[in-house]
Amino acid sequence: MNGMASGARGISSAPWFTSMVTVVLLLAMLGIGGAAYPGFLSLQVIFNLLIDNAFLLVLAIGMGFVILLGGIDLSVGSVLALSTMVTAWLLQSAHWHPALAIAAVLLMGAGFGAAQGLVIHLFRLQPFIVTLAGMFLARGLCYLISIQSITIDQPFFVALSQTQVPFLGGFLSPGAIIALVVLLLAVWLAHFTAFGRAVYAVGGNEQSAAMMGLNVGATRVAVYALSGFCAALGGLLFSFYMLSGYGLHGQGIELDAIAAVVIGGTLLSGGYGYIAGSLSGVLVLGAIQTLIAFDGTLSSWWTRIVIGALLFVFCVVQRVMGGRAK
Amino acid sequence: MKTVLLQHPLLRPVAALLVLLLVDSILVPGFFRLELKDGHLYGALVDILNRAAPLMLAALGMTLVIATRGIDISVGAVVALSGTVAAMLIGGATVDAPMGMALAAGLGVALLCGLWNGVLVAGVKLQPIVATLILMVAGRGLAQLLTDGQIVTVYYKPFFFLGSGYLAGLPFSLYVVAAVFALTMILMKKTALGLFIQAVGINPVAARLAGLRTATLIVFVYVFCSACAGLAGMLITSNIKSADANNAGLLLELDAILAVTLGGTSLAGGKFSLVGSMVGALIIQTLTYTIYSLGVPPEVNMVVKSIVVFVVCISQSGEFKQLIKRRPA
Numbered sequence: 001m002n003g004m005a006s007g008a009r010g011i012s013s014a015p016w017f018t019s020m021v022t023v024v025l026l027l028a029m030l031g032i033g034g035a036a037y038p039g040f041l042s043l044q045v046i047f048n049l050l051i052d053n054a055f056l057l058v059l060a061i062g063m064g065f066v067i068l069l070g071g072i073d074l075s076v077g078s079v080l081a082l083s084t085m086v087t088a089w090l091l092q093s094a095h096w097h098p099a100l101a102i103a104a105v106l107l108m109g110a111g112f113g114a115a116q117g118l119v120i121h122l123f124r125l126q127p128f129i130v131t132l133a134g135m136f137l138a139r140g141l142c143y144l145i146s147i148q149s150i151t152i153d154q155p156f157f158v159a160l161s162q163t164q165v166p167f168l169g170g171f172l173s174p175g176a177i178i179a180l181v182v183l184l185l186a187v188w189l190a191h192f193t194a195f196g197r198a199v200y201a202v203g204g205n206e207q208s209a210a211m212m213g214l215n216v217g218a219t220r221v222a223v224y225a226l227s228g229f230c231a232a233l234g235g236l237l238f239s240f241y242m243l244s245g246y247g248l249h250g251q252g253i254e255l256d257a258i259a260a261v262v263i264g265g266t267l268l269s270g271g272y273g274y275i276a277g278s279l280s281g282v283l284v285l286g287a288i289q290t291l292i293a294f295d296g297t298l299s300s301w302w303t304r305i306v307i308g309a310l311l312f313v314f315c316v317v318q319r320v321m322g323g324r325a326k
Numbered sequence: 327m328k329t330v331l332l333q334h335p336l337l338r339p340v341a342a343l344l345v346l347l348l349v350d351s352i353l354v355p356g357f358f359r360l361e362l363k364d365g366h367l368y369g370a371l372v373d374i375l376n377r378a379a380p381l382m383l384a385a386l387g388m389t390l391v392i393a394t395r396g397i398d399i400s401v402g403a404v405v406a407l408s409g410t411v412a413a414m415l416i417g418g419a420t421v422d423a424p425m426g427m428a429l430a431a432g433l434g435v436a437l438l439c440g441l442w443n444g445v446l447v448a449g450v451k452l453q454p455i456v457a458t459l460i461l462m463v464a465g466r467g468l469a470q471l472l473t474d475g476q477i478v479t480v481y482y483k484p485f486f487f488l489g490s491g492y493l494a495g496l497p498f499s500l501y502v503v504a505a506v507f508a509l510t511m512i513l514m515k516k517t518a519l520g521l522f523i524q525a526v527g528i529n530p531v532a533a534r535l536a537g538l539r540t541a542t543l544i545v546f547v548y549v550f551c552s553a554c555a556g557l558a559g560m561l562i563t564s565n566i567k568s569a570d571a572n573n574a575g576l577l578l579e580l581d582a583i584l585a586v587t588l589g590g591t592s593l594a595g596g597k598f599s600l601v602g603s604m605v606g607a608l609i610i611q612t613l614t615y616t617i618y619s620l621g622v623p624p625e626v627n628m629v630v631k632s633i634v635v636f637v638v639c640i641s642q643s644g645e646f647k648q649l650i651k652r653r654p655a
Contacts, residue, residue, distance in 0.1 A: 072455070119636070119640070122645060123639070123640050123643035123645045123646055124643060124645050125639055125640070125643055126593045126594070128397065128455065128583075128593065129583070129587055129593055129635075129639055130636075130639070132580055132583065132584070132635075133632045133635040133636050133639070134632070135580075135632075136580075136628045136629075136631050136632035136635070137628070137629060137632035137633070137636075139628050140625065140626065140627070140628030140629030140630075140631070140632060141629060143623075143625030143626075143628065144625060144626065144629060147623075147625050247625075255459065255462065255463055258459065259459075259463065262456065268453055268455070268456050269453060299470075299471055299474065299475070301467045301468075301470040301471040301475060302467070302471065303467070304463055304464055304466060304467025304468075304470075305464045305467040305468060305471065307463055307464070308460050308461070308463040308464025308465075308467065309464065311456075311459065311460045311463060311464075312446075312460045315446075315450075315452050315456050315457070315460070316450055316452070319450055319451060319452055
């Protein structure tokens with residue numbers, strides 16, 4: 001009896017426990033959906049979760065690194081919007097080659113993130129306030145380009161938005177495949193490289209990391225640059241998906257990304273969690289939306305409330321588990 | 327005397343505000359002119375003050391939260407929620423509760439929100455940003471659920487007095503702000519509360535060991551912050567004569583945090599300045615007014631705002647001043 005209790009406690013305080021809870025929750029939600037609504041459990045519905053949330057997954061991957069570092073990046077939503085806007089402008093007004101435009105947007109995102117990281121590091125300012133100002137800046141820059149939405153009719157982008165890549169009997173969009181590739185790269189980066197270990201170390205304890213001889217500043221700037229890059233890539237995926245650039249795109253999506261990371265089992269205090277958790281977090285958010293859409297009688301406002309409730313449960317669980325582990 | 331003045335924490339925010347006002351007086355004709363029409367005072371300054379009222383309220387509450395090393399990002403959601411509840415009770419088409427009851431209900435909802443935040447921070451010991459993120463995400467959803475996503479229009483005339491009425495020549499909302507400000511000042515300066523809050527912000531553990539009931543204090547500041555947000559919600563709802571769950575108070579929390587930061591209160595907790603936050607709120611509103619009145623497209627507003635924030639934050643950072651020793655965040 002005693003052994004069982006301590007065994008259960010051992011499991012519940014294991015690092016991967018909350019991440020596992022999310023996966024179980026996801027499976028349960030899919031199970032409930034499948035039992036309640038015919039056609040819910042088709043492979044394509046699950047693929048659609050990925051297709052519709054590919055940009056969010058990419059954002060959440062970047063956010064995952066920032067949170068592992070012990071920071072936060074509120075600017076990702078507006079950098080996403082800025083990227084759709086710059087992409088649309090470069091393609092439609094400046095008539096750039098799509099490859100060139102994509103490269104420019106990705107560079108811009110990484111540069112924007114790196115600049116924020118530099119300000120945070122050099123002036124020892126709180127990430128919250130710096131990325132908040134960055135959020136206003138990027139949103140404002142969108143409106144400097146245009147206050148209206150710009151439609152993208154560049155053939156390469158239109159083709160990408162309509163392509164269906166056959167996959168395991170269903171199909172995925174190119175955006176979803178890019179997001180999955182980014183996820184694999186990010187998992188490798190986080191768990192099998194010196195950079196990843198440095199991120200965990202700085203997030204765990206900045207002073208110890210510095211004493212170990214890690215370059216805290218370079219790591220921090222790189223992580224914010226990575227987050228900015230992911231936000232720009234998310235913006236590109238979003239513009240494949242929506243075929244437009246608009247300053248109001250992705251409003252409040254930084255919160256969804258943070259929520260996905262938290263639900264995926266990463267501690268907001270830094271240094272603890274898995275990048276792969278971003279996938280399960282995003283899929284849980286997507287599944288909530290799909291369940292509510294399938295139900296049809298529930299008002300769509302319930303989505304926000306359920307996400308809030310889930311955040312609550314996960315934060316409390318993390319808190320209880322974290323407290324016990326220490 | 328001179329060095330005291332130069333090192334005064336309010337120097338930078340007040341200077342920033344004065345510079346803005348100076349720019350306005352040069353660029354906007356008749357900026358400082360005040361007119362008396364029908365016993366009401368009109369003019370750019372009154373306009374700025376009136377429009378800044380909700381932000382000033384939110385910034386007051388936010389100052390205390392930030393002073394305890396916390397942050398409350400649910401302020402906008404609380405504005406939407408309390409405004410919606412009050413507007414629904416007071417009479418859209420169906421319910422017509424007495425105005426007092428509707429106001430009390432709206433404020434009551436705000437207090438409950440504050441209690442929820444406070445318990446999550448002090449009781450469950452969540453990080454403040456996470457704890458209030460929950461309400462930020464869910465609160466607006468709740469408000470929209472209440473109204474079915476519709477904008478609730480208020481037709482009851484006396485309610486409009488709150489946000490757009492005049493008392494003795496001045497907008498009534500200013501009296502609300504002045505009352506809350508005075509009450510907060512008295513609480514902070516005449517009682518030990520201000521000292522306790524600073525102690526919690528500087529070192530929560532030491533404060534607890536010294537015998538302060540830190541948990542109660544923290545719950546108090548979150549409740550206070552939400553109450554301020556609730557009041558701001560009433561002012562906004564009354565001013566626009568409707569409650570819009572989707573847009574009311576959108577990004578208000580961020581503006582409030584900016585106002586507090588601009589006012590010289592450090593986000594790391596500890597020392598705080600209520601007057602500074604008021605000045606900060608006025609800086610933001612004056613900046614907005616300047617941009618609009620110069621005929622600059624409003625979309626530039628956000629760019630200018632963010633650049634001002636960067637400049638002020640960097641100029642206030644220890645590294646920049648090289649006065650304060652480095653300390654890990």
